[in-house]
Amino acid sequence: MSGNVTAEKLTETYLKIKAKRVELTSEFKEKDEVLITQLEKVKSALLTYCEEQGVESVKTSAGLFYRSVKTRYWTSDWESMYKFVKEHDVPEFFDKRLNQGNVRQFLEDNPDLVPRGLNVDSEYAVAVRKK
Numbered sequence: 684m685s686g687n688v689t690a691e692k693l694t695e696t697y698l699k700i701k702a703k704r705v706e707l708t709s710e711f712k713e714k715d716e717v718l719i720t721q722l723e724k725v726k727s728a729l730l731t732y733c734e735e736q737g738v739e740s741v742k743t744s745a746g747l748f749y750r751s752v753k754t755r756y757w758t759s760d761w762e763s764m765y766k767f768v769k770e771h772d773v774p775e776f777f778d779k780r781l782n783q784g785n786v787r788q789f790l791e792d793n794p795d796l797v798p799r800g801l802n803v804d805s806e807y808a809v810a811v812r813k814k
Contacts, residue, residue: 696810
């Protein structure tokens with residue numbers, strides 16, 4: 684550390700900045716919730732307009748709006764889903780990402796077993812807590 688900068692001063696500064704960020708985040712979330720509620724009401728009115736008018740899109744002097752069908756898929760029976768994916772050879776049903784905690788635990792339990800193609804990136808991080 685250089686000059687008059689001490690570990691105590693750095694810790695104090697870090698905690699002040701962190702507290703300010705928490706305060707700002709809280710304020711933002713409160714104000715954003717109000718805006719999200721307002722947007723949902725307007726979106727609902729726009730969807731109602733499309734339905735009542737029998738149209739899929741509307742162009743106005745302020746802009747264009749249109750409706751589309753959004754479909755989501757999920758499972759409440761993972762065991763059956765895994766079986767289905769295996770039976771029909773559709774691994775693309777799943778996202779390509781690893782569960783960080785499960786991989787870490789597996790490697791800790793099996794240090795001699797490392798899957799080919801597994802990349803690992805570790806870096807130091809610092810955590811600061813109040814007294």
